[in-house]
Each structure stands twice: as C-alpha cells, then as structure tokens.
Amino acid sequence: MFRKILIANxxxxxxxxxxxxREMGVETVAVHSTADADAMHVRMADEAICIGPAPGTDSYLSMSAILSACEITGAEAIHPGYGFLSENAAFVQAVEDHGIKFIGPSAEHIRMMGDKITAKDTMIKLGVPCVPGSDGGVPDLDAALKVGDAAGYPVIVKATAGGGGRGMKLAKSRDEMEIAFRSARSEAKSAFGNDEVYIEKYLGRPRHIEVQIFGDGRGRAVHLGERDCSLQRRHQKVFEEAPGPSIDAETRARIGETCAKACADLGYEGAGTIEFLYEDGEFFFIEMNTRLQVEHPVTEAIMGVDLVREQIRVAAGEPMSFRQEDLQVQGHAIEVRINAEKLPNFAPCPGTITQYHAPGGLGVRMDSALYDGYRIPPYYDSLIAKLIVHGRDRPEALARLNRALGELIVDGIDTTVPLFHELLKADAVQTGDYTIHWLEGWLDQNMG
Structure with a gap:
C-alpha cells in the first residue's frame, strides 16, 4: 500500500x-492555488502545498507544478479526482514517466476513450451497442448529407474531441444539415482546437443511463449497476439516481455484463463509466468517462462499497475486494448537485458563506467542503455540494431528499436548492417518467 498520495484537485x-x-492509513498531500489557501481540503490533508495563482490554468491544470509537488513531498501516487487533469492522457504519461503511480486507468485507455470516434469504434469491436451514424470523422458537407440520409433524420453533429455539450448541433432535416455541420465544426475548433466532427442518429425520447464499471488492470472487471442521469440542463447533469427507475433486473444484468466484459477485455484499471442513451429497451453508447464520476456516491449507497478506497487499493497492486456475485442492489439512492448559482438564469454566484448547516439523519450524506465564513472563489466550477440520500425504495428516497433539503442551510450566497424543492413537486420526477429533454422544457415553463 502507498504511504503517501497527492490529490490533484x-x-x-x-x-x-x-x-x-485516512481510513486506509495513507497520508495525503493537498495542492492548492492562492485562492484556496483556506479551503477545507487544505485544512484536512496531512500536508499542503501551493502550486500557483488562482486561475486553474496556472495551478490545478499545471502539470509541472503538480509533478514538482509530488517530488517535494515524496508522494508515491496521484489521485486526480474528476475534472482538471483527470482525463488528460499527456498528464498521465508524464506521471508514469516520473515513476509516480496514477490512480486511474492508463494513458493509453484515457487517450482511446477521449477521442469519440476511436471510443465508438473500440466499443463496437467489444460488442457494446452504439448509435447508428458515421463510421468515423465526416470530412465535408457531402459526406455529412450521405450519413444523414442513411441514418435518417433527425441527426446530431458532434465534435470528435467534444464534451459538456460543446460542438453539438442538431439537424432535424436534410435542409438543416449545412448550418449544423458548419457551426459544429466552428464551435469544435474554437473549444477544442480540433474541428473534426461525426454524426449520430438523434433519438427523440431517450434516457441517459450510465453503467459503473471497475477493473483491476489484469483482465478482471465488474459492473456496479446503472445510474439514471436524464435530468440535465444544457447537457449538464442536475439530478442522478440509482438504480434507474426504467431499468429492470434482467436489463441491468444484460447491459452490465456487456460493459464489464468490454472493460475486462481492454485490461482496464480502476473506476470508469460507460454512458448510454436508452430508448424503447435499447442502449446506444455515447462515451466512456475514464475517471470517478461526480455522481459516484449513489452507486456507493446502493452497492455498499467505497469506490475511492477501491481505486487506491487497485492502483497499489492489491486485488479488488469484491466479486460480481458480491454486488447486489440495496434500496434506492438520489443525488442532487448544489451549485452557487442565482436562479432563474443559473448565473454563477461566488461569495462568502455566512451560515452553513448540513442535513443529517438516517440515509443522508452531504459531500461538501463548505464551512461558516468560507469564501467561494469565482475562478472554478460552481458546484459547492452534493446531497445524497438513500432509502429502502424510490418513494422513501424522494421523501428523505425532500426532508434533507428542508434542513440544509447555505446563507450568504444564492444556490440551486430552490430548484430541487420545485422539482420534487413535479409529477414526472415523482413517477420517474422523464427523458433527457424533460428538464429543459420544465425550466422554460416554470423558471423562464
């Protein structure tokens, strides 16, 4: 086991x-920017080291600063968290070249899944179902029109190097293809420095289902069920639950086994998530996230495992502590992402927390680094907390979420908590009958 790890987040x-x-007896090193000198992760780690000024490009995204921090502190491994450098293959390669262990998959697997076309081709070969569309990048408008005609409209044009909804344009008909194709390429070039795009069939009423997998890097992998992340705003997840309310046990086992086998065949190491669009009983691969997900706590709740602990164990060369037959769904869990944002426009709202009280009680978990007097800096993502609840079934989890939201106090700034109070009144949320398009329509009607 490692003696000391650095957390690059x-x-x-x-x-x-x-x-x-800490539960494993492993020492930790926190890195921080000048803006995060008083952050809770800095206070709680065994050691802390400043790696640069406030902007992320000069601190949390600085590979040289993070590697230098490892050398100075003697950290043997790096845990990337999510975001920042967590899916940067060049960073992982640099970490490995410096004789430091990256707690996650190999640079090769991150690179493979980071390119949407390569990822899709790989998954097709591994037997994972994919959305109909182009076989690879689409070089010009004529080729785009041929793909659209073959797949059938509507189709969506996507950036090969895309993410977060950028470089994605919808063409509802052949007449709309030219503007969708050109604007997607332009946006992709601006956002990612790569204007290559591909095309997929656009599904009308899909759900966003993702399967959590875990591999030991030596040909063994398991799945830990699915999460439904269909409640999204501008392609950003807002509300996640596990298991998916539309997925039965037989379907769960079928898609889970397909994903686990694919990752075992790859020799994948650590946590990963294979994301799908799900419609009319069929799964269509979107992408694979080669890291821990923001919403991993709902899987931990229903499976009774600590995914971060398992990441560290496997990275240290130890075997996985569970087998597929050990993993059984227990109850229902829901996570809501609480952002420092002002409704109804979701504008970022940094500022000082004047009072903070976390909810508690049976089946309630609050993942947050907030405290009274903490100043939320304006330089980073607006996510400030995740409220996770677990119940014996979905109705109990919803009731527990409603109760916990009522206990939560975050004063001094605006947050998205009022959104969840209103969402819990909606019939579609109460019944679980929603798609990836539902929330946008609901927001237009209720908060437009």
Whole structure:
C-alpha cells in the first residue's frame, strides 16, 4: 500500500479522497492555488502545498507544478479526482514517466476513450451497442448529407474531441444539415482546437443511463449497476439516481455484463463509466468517462462499497475486494448537485458563506467542503455540494431528499436548492417518467 498520495484537485472531491485515504492509513498531500489557501481540503490533508495563482490554468491544470509537488513531498501516487487533469492522457504519461503511480486507468485507455470516434469504434469491436451514424470523422458537407440520409433524420453533429455539450448541433432535416455541420465544426475548433466532427442518429425520447464499471488492470472487471442521469440542463447533469427507475433486473444484468466484459477485455484499471442513451429497451453508447464520476456516491449507497478506497487499493497492486456475485442492489439512492448559482438564469454566484448547516439523519450524506465564513472563489466550477440520500425504495428516497433539503442551510450566497424543492413537486420526477429533454422544457415553463 502507498504511504503517501497527492490529490490533484480541490473542493469536495479532494476532501472525499482524503477521507478514504485516512481510513486506509495513507497520508495525503493537498495542492492548492492562492485562492484556496483556506479551503477545507487544505485544512484536512496531512500536508499542503501551493502550486500557483488562482486561475486553474496556472495551478490545478499545471502539470509541472503538480509533478514538482509530488517530488517535494515524496508522494508515491496521484489521485486526480474528476475534472482538471483527470482525463488528460499527456498528464498521465508524464506521471508514469516520473515513476509516480496514477490512480486511474492508463494513458493509453484515457487517450482511446477521449477521442469519440476511436471510443465508438473500440466499443463496437467489444460488442457494446452504439448509435447508428458515421463510421468515423465526416470530412465535408457531402459526406455529412450521405450519413444523414442513411441514418435518417433527425441527426446530431458532434465534435470528435467534444464534451459538456460543446460542438453539438442538431439537424432535424436534410435542409438543416449545412448550418449544423458548419457551426459544429466552428464551435469544435474554437473549444477544442480540433474541428473534426461525426454524426449520430438523434433519438427523440431517450434516457441517459450510465453503467459503473471497475477493473483491476489484469483482465478482471465488474459492473456496479446503472445510474439514471436524464435530468440535465444544457447537457449538464442536475439530478442522478440509482438504480434507474426504467431499468429492470434482467436489463441491468444484460447491459452490465456487456460493459464489464468490454472493460475486462481492454485490461482496464480502476473506476470508469460507460454512458448510454436508452430508448424503447435499447442502449446506444455515447462515451466512456475514464475517471470517478461526480455522481459516484449513489452507486456507493446502493452497492455498499467505497469506490475511492477501491481505486487506491487497485492502483497499489492489491486485488479488488469484491466479486460480481458480491454486488447486489440495496434500496434506492438520489443525488442532487448544489451549485452557487442565482436562479432563474443559473448565473454563477461566488461569495462568502455566512451560515452553513448540513442535513443529517438516517440515509443522508452531504459531500461538501463548505464551512461558516468560507469564501467561494469565482475562478472554478460552481458546484459547492452534493446531497445524497438513500432509502429502502424510490418513494422513501424522494421523501428523505425532500426532508434533507428542508434542513440544509447555505446563507450568504444564492444556490440551486430552490430548484430541487420545485422539482420534487413535479409529477414526472415523482413517477420517474422523464427523458433527457424533460428538464429543459420544465425550466422554460416554470423558471423562464
């Protein structure tokens, strides 16, 4: 086992890793920007080191600063959390070249899944179902029109190097293809420095289902059920639950076994998530996230495992502590992402927390790095907390979420908590009958 690990992240996920490591007797090093000198993860780690000024490009995204921090502190491994450098293959390669262990998959697998076309081709070969569309990048408008005609409209044009909804344009008909194709390429070039795009069939009423997998890097992998992440705003997840309310046990086992086998065949190491669109009983691969997900706590709740602890164990060369037959769904869990944002426009709202009280009680978990007097800096993502509840079934989990939201106090700034109070009144949320398009329509009607 490692003696000391460095956490190349900040906020609640850095604190989450510190907690797991402390239970394992592993020392932790927190890195921080000048803006995060008083952050909770800095206070809680065994050691802390400043790696640069406030902007992320000069601190949390600085590969040289993070590698230097490892050398100075003697950290043997790096946990990337999520975001920042967590899926940067060049960073992982640099970490490995310096004789430091990256707690996650190999640079090869990150590179493979980071390119949407390569990822799709790989998954097709591994037997994972994919959305109909182009076989690879689409070089010009004529080729785009041929793909659209073959797949059938509507289709969506996507950036090969895309993410977060950028470089994605919908063409509802052949007449709309030219503007969708050209605007997607332009946006992709601006956002990612790569204007290559591909095309997929656009599904009308899909759900966003993702399967959590875990591999030991030596040909063994398991799945830990699915999460439904269909409640999204501008392609950003807002509300996640596990298991998916539309997925039965037989379907769960079928898609889970397909994903686990694919990752075993790859020799994949650590946590990963294979994301799908799900419609009319069929799964269509979207992408694979080669890291821990923001919403991993709902899987931990229903499976009774600590995914971060398992990441550290496997990275240290130890075997997985569970087998597929050990993993059984227990109850229902829901996570809501609480952002420092002002409704109804979701504008970022940094500022000082004047009072903070976390909800508690049976089946309630609050992942946050907030405290009274903490100043939320304006330089980073607006996610400030994740409220996770677990119940014996979905109705109990919803009732527990409603109760916990009523106990939560975050004063001094605006947050998205009022959104969840209103969402819980909606019939579609109460019944679980929603798609990836539902929330946008609901927001237009209720908060437009």
């Amino acid at each position: 900040r906020g609640e996920i850095a604190l989450r890793v510190i907690r797991a490591a």
